[in-house]
Amino acid sequence: DGGITQSPKYLFRKEGQNVTLSCEQNLNHDAMYWYRQDPGQGLRLIYYSQIVNDFQKGDIAEGYSVSREKKESFPLTVTSAQKNPTAFYLCASSITRAHPYNEQFFGPGTRLTVL
Amino acid sequence: LAKTTQPISMDSYEGQEVNITCSHNNIATNDYITWYQQFPSQGPRFIIQGYKTKVTNEVASLFIPADRKSSTLSLPRVSLSDTAVYYCLVGENYGGSQGNLIFGKGTKLSVKP
Numbered sequence: 001d002g003g004i005t006q007s008p009k010y011l012f013r014k015e016g017q018n019v020t021l022s023c024e025q026n027l028n029h030d031a032m033y034w035y036r037q038d039p040g041q042g043l044r045l046i047y048y049s050q051i052v053n054d055f056q057k058g059d060i061a062e063g064y065s066v067s068r069e070k071k072e073s074f075p076l077t078v079t080s081a082q083k084n085p086t087a088f089y090l091c092a093s094s095i096t097r098a099h100p101y102n103e104q105f106f107g108p109g110t111r112l113t114v115l
Numbered sequence: 116l117a118k119t120t121q122p123i124s125m126d127s128y129e130g131q132e133v134n135i136t137c138s139h140n141n142i143a144t145n146d147y148i149t150w151y152q153q154f155p156s157q158g159p160r161f162i163i164q165g166y167k168t169k170v171t172n173e174v175a176s177l178f179i180p181a182d183r184k185s186s187t188l189s190l191p192r193v194s195l196s197d198t199a200v201y202y203c204l205v206g207e208n209y210g211g212s213q214g215n216l217i218f219g220k221g222t223k224l225s226v227k228p
Contacts, residue, residue: 031214033214033215035215040220041220042217042218042219042220042221043159043215043216043217043218045213045215048213048214048215050214056213058213058215088156090158090159091158092158092216094214101147101149101164101209103161103164104159104161104216105161106157106158106159106160107158108157108158109156109157109158111156
């Protein structure tokens with residue numbers, strides 16, 4: 001059953017700690033994205049990756065880091081440098097970034113709360 | 116900034132047809148119109164995409180007039196499970212070289228029993 005998965009669904013973190021959010025897809029998609037969504041707001045792009053071993057900063061990359069060592073995996077680390085990390089994090093993938101109207105497939109999201 | 120305009124919210128009852136209209140006066144010649152659906156605490160889901168006239172799939176229909184300055188998402192016989200936020204996306208909603216989607220506030224549809 002093809003799709004994109006994120007884990008965990010809920011995550012609690014103490015201030016000053018780094019935390020890594022998992023994102024896996026078995027759709028054989030080249031492009032992957034991390035978005036952040038705050039209550040009542042749209043999605044903001046954190047990082048994106050067009051291909052393995054390559055990734056680029058999005059609009060709000062400060063305090064975040066990513067890696068793309070495998071095509072199917074795109075983990076996001078929220079570092080202690082991120083000043084307001086409590087949010088809903090969404091991972092997405094698409095066949096390729098080159099065709100903008102390609103459907104983006106989203107994972108179920110991870111809700112991060114900093115205590 | 117997305118150049119689409121859609122109602123902030125709509126209410127409906129189970130079994131009714133719901134039509135959500137999106138205005139996109141500045142749509143470009145090569146722009147497609149895409150609708151996504153987002154349930155609370157879930158990721159958005161692609162519903163339908165079209166360029167002109169009418170597109171229908173198992174979930175919805177999309178009506179696009181000849182001038183393409185607006186589009187209407189039609190959900191037949193809605194149920195409680197159709198309660199969600201619906202986003203209309205056109206060219207300005209696609210993040211250029213980054214390839215990301217830029218979602219506006221969307222239309223919050225509430226279906227009542």
